[in-house]
Amino acid sequence: MATCPLIVVGSGGFSKDVVWAVHNHNAVHAAYELLGFCDDDRAKKGQLIAGYPVLGTPEEVAATAPQTPCFLCSIGDNSARARVVERVLSLGWTPVTIIDPSVMIADEVEIGLGTYVGARAIISPKARIGNHVIINNHTTIGHDCVVADFAQVSPGARVSGFSVLEEGALLGANAVIAQGRKLGRYGTLGACSFGMIDIPEGATATGIPARVTFRR
Template structure:
């Protein structure tokens, strides 16, 4: 059994704890030591049965005393990247996959990823490091998903799609086959992507078009 720390004691942190509990119901694999969070108001609080142990950098002290792995429970990929860069001396990032996820044996996946309940990930797809797939997302065959990508609940990414670093695909969006989503791009909830999306833009609607904030 591995000792694991959840970085982030917010709403998604609670869901990640639930995910790990789901893994343990099938095969006892992890002992959740608690949360780490930079919000000082959360230190010492018990959240769904697990204590917030302190700030994120406390992971250094804990890892010196015992063998521990960790996962970053933050939905924003840029935030996840910043945390990894702060913790450069720590490299025991755990990829966790809910038992109900239908994941191909030909999937290649990096470290620190979170695949929640009900996901379907097809054949010959490559996923980078520290990616998040929330509940019931669908990822087609032969996709390339770069580091720190976030795919939210109900999103459908069809085959041969490429998604760049730190892109965010919101709830119930659809990306049709063969398209490219640029780095740090955002696809709005319920949107349907019919064309390639450039870096650093937000697209919304059916079909998805560039959305400009006023």
Template sequence: MRDRSVIIGAGTQGQIYASYLLEAGIDIVGFIDDNPSLFGKKVVGVPVIGCYSDLFTSRFKENIQAVYCPIGDNHIRVEYLTELHKEGYKIPSFIHPSVSIGPDVTLGKAIYMLVGNIVMPHTTLGNYIMINQASTIAHHVIVEDGTFMSSGVNVGAGIRVCEKTYIGMGVTVMTGVKSLGKNCLLGAGSVIIKDVPENAVMVGNPGRVLKYQKNDYNVQCKP
């Protein structure tokens, strides 16, 4: 019997994943979304069946086995999936069949990868990672938990992408860079030629520090 699954977030990312998950034959019974105006409605043909707090109720636990959370905010995605896994839900990965993954790549849990990505050998992907389409990760790279990569990203060889890094569309990280610091953000189109500090927002070609983000996130998971 297939697991009855839900997708958290009925926005554009959730809609995209709904299309691919349904195409893959996964039993998606509904969206979970905290926008009350969506309750009882269908989004891309999938009903919105409740809000996040509902997932902690016995009614949902008895009828839902698996949760997907393709939310682009790294902090929310990690917190939600961590908490729901503790609650007993399965948190499967979804990797589109077009993705090319080297034979000895190490994969964590709850990894979401869309069309046309390439991951070269001797690379490690952690947990709760999202990678949009047509991105390339070279060999001997370590991608830590909760990272997001947008479309058309190119990450060179031997780089450590630290926890909750956010990499914008079309970013290139050159081989020779050693690390992208925890919770950093790389703006769209940036070319990164040196190590990125923790919490830094980098933009431009070559990439430069624009500012530093606050690291004071306090996501409330349970109702």
């Protein structure tokens, strides 16, 4: 069976989680030939990360790749990920969604392109997850939730039913957003916080219960 030549875009710490999920996925269904990483940091070129080489910038990889690769962007900063994905898409690369085989996904769930879903995540009925989202390990996405493009749910976080994470929103590690609440566009609910209020666009909220502590 043919496999897709896969490039992981970005070679920071989170890229190792992506490699792990790819290995787990391939152990069940061999879908990807992992070629390595691309990164704008020229000092990293030639380094091995999780056993795979950093091949250069996206443009350098595009110029030398024998065929057009598929990709997943592992850049943890949501704004930076959005910018880099736009750039990589302009090269004609195909985004793929990587879901660890341990993930539990209910019926009537939508998951977009270029999204990562890590080990032991649970996604409940009628949840809608956008493109290039990071759903990290041991997270829960409640029923009827919306997690928009470029959002991120950090390890151990909980998204309660009917809540909304808008584009680029960041739910910190072990944070919980209460049922029906909204985390605004590129807003942040800090680690271990409990969000009982709607958090505005670009704002950061922390604490139990969370209060807005910073606004752009």
